[in-house]
Amino acid sequence: MDDEEKVDKLYQTFVGHLERLKNGDKKVTKMMLLKALHSTLIFDTWTALLIKVASDVSTCCAPLLLKKLTDFVEFSTLDDNVYYGRGAGYAVGVALLITFGSLTINYSFYRATVLSCKVRSILTRSLLEKSFHINAHGFHKFPSSRINSIMSTDLSRVDLGLTMTIIVLFSVVPIAITIALLIVNIGVSALAGIACFFIVFVILGVSFKSLVKLRKKASVYTDIRVKLTKEFLTNFKMIKFYSWENSYRERIEDARKKEVKFNLSMQFIKNLLMSIALGLPNLSSMVAFLTMSRVSPQRTSGDIFSSFAFFQNISTIFFQLPMAIGGAANVKVAFQRVADFLSCDDIDLKQFELKLLEDEKISIQASECDFEWETFDDEEEEDDSDGDKKSDKKSKIKNKEMIKVETKDSASSSFEVSSTTNQKAIFSGLKNVNFQIAKGEFVVVAGSVGTGKSSLLCALSGFMKRTKGELSVSGDSILCGRLWIKNDTIRENILFGLPYDSIRYQQIIDVCCLQPDFDQFAGGDLTEVGERGITLSGGQKARICLARSVYADKDIIYLDDVLSAVDAKVGKHIVEKCICGYLKGKTVVLATHQINLAEKADRMIFLNGDGTLQIGKLDELKANYPSVSSFFEKVSAEKRKEPEVRDIETQQAVKQVDVPNNSGNNENGIVRIIGDEEKAVNGLAFSVYKTYFNLGVGVFKMSFLPLFISLVVLSTFTTYFSNVWLAYWIEKHFAHRSYGFYSGIYILMNMMFVILIGGEFIMLGYFCVTAAKKLNLGAMRRILHAPVVFMDISPLGRVLNRFTKDTDVLDNEIIDQMRMAIYPIGMMVGVFILCIIYLPWFAIAIPILVFLYIFITVYYQASSRELKRIDALRRSLVFTQFNESIEGMETIKAYNRKSYFVTRLNTLMDNNNEVYFLTWAIQRWLAVNFSLLTLVFILVISLLCCFRVFSISAADTGLLLSYAITIPSFLQLAVRCLAQIETEFNSVERLDYYATEMVQEAAYEIPENDPPASWPQYGQIEFTNVSLKYRPELPYVIKDLNLSFKGGEKVGFCGRTGAGKSTFMTCLYRLTEFEGAITIDGIDISQLGLHKLRSNMTIIPQDPVLFVGNIRSNLDPFNEYDDDTLWNALVTSNLIDESELATVKPQTAEDKNFHKFHLDRDVEDNGSNFSLGEKQLIALARAVVRKTKILILDEATSSVDYITDDKIQSAIATRFNDCTVLSIAHRLKTILSFDKIVVMDNGAVVQFGEPKELFDDKSGLFRSMCNQSGIDENDFI
Structure with missing residues (x-):
């Protein structure tokens, strides 16, 4: 791939154009996106468009030569001395024009596909880039699940949707040329037929608005479904512990059913439009010919059938319009959602600026500083699902802020952190922070739960909004906060994108007490830890994150409670060897609840809980501040009950994880825990198609296939017979019959075709939507009851891809491709039959052509199948990397490793695009080879007609050639759609694997073995x-x-x-x-x-899990208990004092003193607005509710x-x-x-x-x- 086509280069160009269009404005509109993308990809865009115009022009001119050839045949019936060389020239000319049009449309389609892929890649990169800079309000509006939904679902629709839109975009040129030629050919009668097209065009415009509205409504439920799916996949084990599978299934099924309802409505509209579009050439030509039969009845066969060919050309364009309109609707919605996200406010960098200290002896200096977390009004979004516009706004306090770190060399990164709070009201900030910390000092931050220890570290490191004063630092700093582990080896988690220095690395491993753990891993530090570090204990995660921060080699290191998850022996080693040893000379600020460390520190910062703090030597603080002395006495009393030293663990051994059989060491010595993605070899198994068919037939059962085939055969017969009847009419085949007889049957056949093709498409729509619904729900039900180890060894992005991208393919793409494949296949079979009826010798060529078609197809499939597999696997890697980057955003920002993760995503997208481009290139190769075979077919038919083999008449010649020249376009369409269907059936295969073959736990319900209701x-x-x-x-x-x-x-x-x-x-x-x-x-x-x-049974796990929502939904997610039970649980868990319960209950979110643990208090993603201790108490309250x-x-x-x-x-x-x-x-x-x-x-x-x-x-x-x-x-x- 050329550098100019790589994602990074494209994105940089795109950003430049977008910033120019924004002209300082923060808001991004979908038109801005479109213009910026056009400017970025102007060569690709216009190459595809202009070549498409050239193809259309050549196709438009073909009917002119068809007319000449038909007139030649008619003239040859009257004069035996005609010069057949002229007729042969016309025949060769028709074949060459059609072939040229076919070759150029293939290249145009390929360029349009490449363009669509580049657009998807640019917008994917834009989503990730924006995620690093968006502020708290933006992240509340667009949580990680919604960002992932836009990337995996909306942008995936851009591929085909934008391709079809580009292909049809310049259709006005061939339509205008064709209309002009029609008027020249049959006069004003053509206008009657053309009027039909414009009536349909108006219908299409109205339908476009309906499709956009339906797509928006469906997207609401898609977002809900994806959010719920991601929630249960992320918290898989927790949901099994609490036996919530059925409740999640019901909620997901409810969202899915509503989503499918809108999908069915969209498919009904598209099927209706498609049936009208396919009937257009017959209906429009019918109206034109009926008008002509009254206005100017003396028209030749050449005039009539060449005009019919012109109408066919227009109808080919209109045939693609419904799909293009559906695609354009998807693209419009996708662009709007991306634009809304890109329009979210960025962090105000001025509020997080860190100044550079000139005094080299001082490391940190805070002068009269106030810090606070952002508050904002949360506006309820308009629910498009029911059309009701909600104007009421509910003010909710949010305490989450996106912040900015400014390092000495102006390198910067954003970081999202959560504040901690006191027991009664949300913690809003720190007041009058005024102190200096000398270079090389070790300072401990102490205080009760929720007093702001983490907030202080965020404030000092530039990660909390400063409203007053000045904060200065000397050197670079890093904050080691959330224990986030990426799906990679232990070594890569520690290096985090930095170069490997073996000596320094080994020293850090030793001081962080990791070597004993490495000795027990089969691959040492080259062992993969799995997604979310599933193979590691809490202590191991803490020490790996600590080693990462030490390896970063910054001047100032902020450590947020990194010792809480390790035992006393290991903690003592880390304090002595790492903090007071290896880091000696660096400034270390440690927030901890292990207050004995204050004795080892140079000074201590004590937080009072009201935003104020004291700093000084431990003895001085105890002597001068009663609150400090009281706190230490209280903690000492607890320590007497429970000493600091914990359960002795000589070594942190790796967790037992049920690793798949294919895991093991690769060529680099890396021990893998993540299993390979399921991948069939050779072709798709017949069972996949069989399963899809059995699921899709629904209520029709065995009658579906005979009924559907009957509709296909009858619709094909009526469209051909209508024009055979027209040839009879021209030749007065039944001389004694009246005008009404001919016109009546002609009108009947054309109307029957529209009705039959409509029924065919509606049945197909029902079939595909039903299969998609059942496959998705089947996969969902199976994965809910998969063993826990499945999620331990499967990346979240890969599994989520089944319920986003793959499900979207089943919902939208397969049905469009099937519809556009079945029709042209039926039409081509009809043409072959028609040719054999009129020219029996042509039957000799059929076996040869079929053999060549099969040979080329088999040759193509050998490469195509594997490329499609690789494309699917590489795309999953892109999804996984994107999801991991969003989930680990806090840590990535803290370590200023944005460029590393963005570069990694760029590389994965480039690798995927290389295969994607090849996949479409060989599809076009197949189509080009078929076009060359079609050239032979058209040439043979034209020459047989030219030499009047079997005494073929002029009317029959016009009939045959008017259909023969449609073969290339039908063939192109069929080849493209069949290739795409095979690709898309990989999604069916993957969902089918989940729905039928996924290993299951033991029976979830055995009613006959249920114990008594009082058990246990x-x-x-x-x-x-x-x-x-x-x-x-x-x-x-x-x-x-x-x-x-x-x-x-x-x-x-x-x-x-x-x-x-x-x-x-x-x-x-x-x-x-x-x-x-x-x-x-x-x-x-x-x-x-x-x-x-x-x-x-009830469990309180080591790592408490909180879901996005409020405290009520976290205690009782499925409304099984009354509020009194929930309030009592909060009191029992010491989250609310019993004495204040009566006062707290009536509070609302608008109240200034809204209690932090009110049932209506919002819970942000991962419970980020609560401290670890508070989350554990909420988990306890959840257990109390279950009792x-x-x-x-x-x-x-x-x-x-x-x-x-x-x-x-x-x-x-x-x-x-x-x-x-x-x-x-x-x-x-x-x-x-x-x-x-x-x-x-x-x-x-x-x-x-x-x-x-x-x-x-x-x-x-x-x-x-x-x-x-x-x-x-x-x-x-």
């Missing part, structure tokens, strides 16, 4: 000889477990990482099927449906501070006092008060009993762990 009544759990391994060839993770827990017992699980603690949860939830038996209240859980089992007899805590407090931990433990003790609680411990002392403790090692239970009993066994593993954790006899009192 006691919560008694018993394990009998339980063993589990993730695949037959892998070793057992746990083996021969025999345990029994009484109802209501509190049982803690402890052991080193990899000991098998979390496997208990896997067994209980049957995420992987086990050997042996587990009973709950005497009922074997392996005999139960998964829904009944999982819905009767099941069995509660599982999967290291639920590992990443929260002691105060939050205490709140969670207190709520559990109160609310779940009569429940069986199974807790996988991260902090060992949290389970010392439990009834029983299970100590695990290497997949086996090594100790089980009461905590004090186990402690008294001095040789036991539990006693060893207690000794290392500083636990003694006094802790058991």
Whole structure:
């Protein structure tokens, strides 16, 4: 690919033109986009258009030679001494003109396809670029799911839609030429037929508006469906834990059914238009000839059939108009959605500017600074789905801002962060920040949950809007905040696009305590971590992100609670070797809830919670500020209950993940966890077509195919017989019959054709829409019940592609291509039959032509099939990369690695475009070869007519040639559409794989095995000889477990990482099927449906999941509980004080003191407007709402501070006092008060009993762990 055709070059040119058109205006309109794209791709545009005009002109001129040849045949019947060389010349001329038109239209179509692909690539790059600069309000209006929907669905429609629009755009030229030639040919009678075209043209204009409106309405439900799909795919395991599959299925099916309803309406309109367009040549010529028969009846066969050929030329254009109009409607909607996104406000860079300090001794200086998060009015969007315009505006407080980092060398990046808040009202900002931090200082930031620790780091690093004062820094800075891992090797996650320095890299690995982990990975640091880092524990993610920030080698490093997910031993190593060792001399600001680190820091910043702060030595702050002293006393009290030292983990081992058999080491030594995309070899399996057919027939069952074929045959017969009858009429074949007899049958045949072709297309539309609906829903239902490991090894972008791009292909593209393939195939078969009837010798050529067609097609398919596979796979990589860039936007901005990710997307798009261009090039190669065969066909027919073989008449010659010259256009259309159908059936194949072959979990519902409604009544759990391994060839993770827990017992699980603690949860939830038996209240859980089992247990996971919506929808997503239950859950979880509940309930979003945890409080994407501790408390409230007899805590407090931990433990003790609680411990002392403790090692239970009993066994593993954790006899009192 030339550099001029690469995405980066095209985008830079496009941006220059767009900025010129904007002329300083922020708003982007779809016309601006169109003009900028035209200026960028002017050569491609006009090349395609002008070559199309040349093709149309040659096609328009062909009927003139057809008339000459027909007149020659008529003259030869009267004079035996005619010069046949002239007739042969006419025959060769017709063949050459048609062939030239065919060759040029192929090249024009190829250029238009390349142009459309470039437009899609430019707009995809524009979406990603804008995402890096858009402000908070824009991101609220366009969340990641909507951006992905625009990229994967709307822009995919631009491909074919824009291609068809460009092809038809200059149709006015051939239409004008044809009209002029018609008037010359048959006089004013032609105007009567031409009037039909203009009436249809008006209908098309009205229909275009209807299609645009329907497309907008359908897009509303498409966005909803994609949002829900992405939500459940992103939180796959969480949804299985809570047994929400059916509820999600119902919501997605509801959105899908409404989307399909509008799709059916669009297809009905397009089918109606198409049937009218196809009937136009017959209807218009009928009107013209009936008029002519009254006005000037003395017209020759040449006049009539050449005029019919002219009408055919116009109808070919009008035949493509409905598809072009549908495509243009899609393009218009896509351009509008892109323009709306590009019109969103960017970050105001002035509000985030960092000044450069001249004093080299000072690293950070804040002078009387105020910082705040953005607030804005959220306007409810107009819902196009029902046409009701909503004028009311609901003011909602948002606390999310897009911000800007300005480095010393003016390199910049944007970053999106979330603020934290106090308990009662949303945290709005920091006030009167005034301090200096010297170069090389280690400063700890402390404070209660929600007081603004993360906000301060964002403010200092230039990621929070400054409304007052001046902030200056000396050197470059970096913020290590959200633990985001990209789907790549561990090494690439640490390098993050920077060059590899082996010595420095190894030093950083050592100080971040990662080497023991690497030693346990099969590929060391070249092991792929999977999407979202699924193979890593929380501690491993934290240390990889820390290593990434250290490797970035900045002067100032802001660390946001990076030690919360690691155990004490590892944390101590990191503090001593990394923060106080390797980073010595650099300025480090660490926000943490581990306040003992304040003693190691040079100074501490303490946040009061009202936006104010104090800075100084720890002893000074305690002595001078009662709030600091009180805070430390409170935390110390919690620490006495629960020491800092946590469950000892000697090494962080890789999680057990059920990796597909095809994963392993590649040639570079990289160990892969992500499975290859499913890909059939050779051709598409017949079963794919069979499945599609069986799904599409719907209510017709076995009658569909005979009925549909009958309609195709009858519609083809009526269109041909109408013109055969016209030839009879011209020759007065039935001399005794009246004018009314001839005209009546002629009118009847033409009207029957329109009705029959309309019925044919409506049946086809029903067939395709029904198949698309069932395939999508079938795939959706299957993936909802796929095992958890499926999403662990499948990139989100790839899976989402099935429900966006592939579904859109089934909804819109396949039906258009089928409609435009079936008609020309029927017409070509009709032409061949007509030729054999009139010229029997032509039958000799049929086998030869068929053989050559098949030979060329088979030769073409060998390359085409593989290119299409590669195109599909490479396009999935583009989708995956785009989605990953959007999801990791915060981290990418923080590390100023925008250029790295944009370049990577450019490369993937360039690679995809190379294959895409080749795919269309060989399609055109096929069409060109078919055109050359068609040249032979037309030449043979023309010469046979010229020499009057079988005494063919002039009228029959005109009839045959008027249809023969349509063969190239029909052939071009059929070849293009059949090739496209084969390509698009790859989407059917992929969805069919999901809908029929995807591995499923055990039965979700087994009604006959349902336990009593009161089950479980006691919560008694018993394990009998339980063993589990993730695949037959892998070793057992746990083996021969025999345990029994009484109802209501509190049982803690402890052991080193990899000991098998979390496997208990896997067994209980049957995420992987086990050997042996587990009973709950005497009922074997392996005999139960998964829904009944999982819905009767509740889990609070280590990483809390919040969904976009509000707190009410997060506690009760499917409206199963009343508000009183939800309010009580918030009180129980210590999110709202019981004393203030009566005051909080009536509050609305407009209230100034709107409570942060009000049920109507908005929850942003990923819960980004809440701190980690707050999200964990909301997750606890969700568990309280369910109130099941069995509660599982999967290291639920590992990443929260002691105060939050205490709140969670207190709520559990109160609310779940009569429940069986199974807790996988991260902090060992949290389970010392439990009834029983299970100590695990290497997949086996090594100790089980009461905590004090186990402690008294001095040789036991539990006693060893207690000794290392500083636990003694006094802790058991």
